[in-house]
Amino acid sequence: VSVGVDIGGTKCLGVRLDGQGRVVAERRVATPSTTDGLVEVVAGLATELGAGGRLGVGVPGLISRDGVMRGAPNLLSGEGEVGVRSLLEARLGGTSVVVDNDATCAVWGEHRLGAARGADDVVLVTLGTGIGGGFVTGGRLVRGARGFAGEVGNMVVDPDGSLCTCGARGCWEAHASGLALGALARELAGDAAQVRGEHLVAACREGDEPSLAVLATFASWLAIGIANLVEILDPEVVIVGGGLSSAADVLFRPVEAALAGLGALARHPGLRLVPAQLGYRAGAVGAALLGSPRAT
Numbered sequence: 001v002s003v004g005v006d007i008g009g010t011k012c013l014g015v016r017l018d019g020q021g022r023v024v025a026e027r028r029v030a031t032p033s034t035t036d037g038l039v040e041v042v043a044g045l046a047t048e049l050g051a052g053g054r055l056g057v058g059v060p061g062l063i064s065r066d067g068v069m070r071g072a073p074n075l076l077s078g079e080g081e082v083g084v085r086s087l088l089e090a091r092l093g094g095t096s097v098v099v100d101n102d103a104t105c106a107v108w109g110e111h112r113l114g115a116a117r118g119a120d121d122v123v124l125v126t127l128g129t130g131i132g133g134g135f136v137t138g139g140r141l142v143r144g145a146r147g148f149a150g151e152v153g154n155m156v157v158d159p160d161g162s163l164c165t166c167g168a169r170g171c172w173e174a175h176a177s178g179l180a181l182g183a184l185a186r187e188l189a190g191d192a193a194q195v196r197g198e199h200l201v202a203a204c205r206e207g208d209e210p211s212l213a214v215l216a217t218f219a220s221w222l223a224i225g226i227a228n229l230v231e232i233l234d235p236e237v238v239i240v241g242g243g244l245s246s247a248a249d250v251l252f253r254p255v256e257a258a259l260a261g262l263g264a265l266a267r268h269p270g271l272r273l274v275p276a277q278l279g280y281r282a283g284a285v286g287a288a289l290l291g292s293p294r295a296t
Ligand SMILES: [Zn+2]
Pocket: 153, 154, 164, 165, 166, 167, 168, 171, 173, 174
């Protein structure tokens, strides 16, 4: 049995896995906006799900190897460094806590129990408001010297490109995230404020030509970042997770066409592009596995 909690921008999801890695219980709670509130919510989920001596936690931000959150733009705005691991261990007394980036947790979950089972070289890209990334190479999780590996949304794909929320220009997530797709959809609809990426995706499913053309542009930006990661890491599988993975039915074909155009498919025969299989639970499941390394 292992328990993991995925802290999201709006909700915290806790899951309990049995010895075979099946989700046997899950709970969801709104994410509080203060550190104290967050510690209470995560500790509450851990207790309710019966974490016992071990807990894994995924966080949407930079987590250093000592379990300190160094930055999470969509979480606890205004607060600086937060010692997530030490705060939780103090609060839970006797529980050893592992804290990692949410996309890092998600790629581990998909590698062990999801779309990349049996593959030792895996790239996971989460397309949400921004873009997150996680890598498994040679069967091992890539964390980096500080724990900050996989911040793929910050890769610059066009130095003269769109202004990013981080203040730089041309970051991958300024061109290929859910936020970027929403902006393209509004541009197409003549700036109607209520138009979102989902509307564009729905129009694509109905075969609307202008929408398909915009999606192809978006897909080409997405493919640039994926191709760069493929050239560096030579994975067997590229997993697309996050909210936009639900658009795989209309999004993957133009992305694959763009990847082929860049030569990435010819250089990496058999490369598979697949949607995340564990869905919204990937981060929590991966956190549970990381928190309890001997389970499954
Ligand atoms: Zn940026």
